[in-house]
Amino acid sequence: MNRIWCFGDDIDTDQIIPGRYSPYMTSEQDLARYAFIERRPDFAPNVRPGDIIVAGKNFGCGSSREYAPRALQKCGIAAIIAPTFARIFFRNAINLGIPLFEADLTGVLADGDDGRLDLALGQLVTPRGVHALPQPPAFVRAIHAEGGIVAYYQKYHRFPVESSGEGTDTW
Secondary structure: OEEEEEOOOOOEHHHHOOHHHOOOOOOHHHHHHHOOOOOOOOHHHHOOOOOEEEOOOOEOEOOOOOHHHHHHHHHOOOEEEEOOEOHHHHHHHHHHOOOEEEOOOOOOOOOOOEEEEEOOOOEEEEOOEEEEOOOOOHHHHHHHHHOOHHHHHHHHOOOOOOEOOOOOEOO
16 A cells, blocks of 8 residues: 545645756756655655655646656656646646546545555545546556656657547557
């Protein structure tokens, strides 16, 4: 089991990682050390690969810094579950291969709960129950499977395309 980290509404990119800790000011390798350094100083020293963030609405609002979701990726976050995401954060996270699920589990789960994410079944299993998660489109799942859009492109030499609506994806 992995830990659930709960956050409220409107978690902006400066709360995820303040600008002074950008890779331009520190280094790419140090991003994980500074995740939530001011908002939640216990996060970076205690987060483990496979942990899951459950947050309120508008997660990732603020600037379009790709290094905010990158910091969470470097921490090993398995997924982020929130009712809504800022659009640019959403796209940056998909590009990095971070699974995002638009669902509201804030009133159901508590900070520190154990959880196991099953991407294949689209569910989060916790001692509080099994929570169904909406499946992203097939092209997004393909990006996740390869570890991000760059890895996908390097492997297939093209970008995934949204489903044609006929039950199969057009590649």
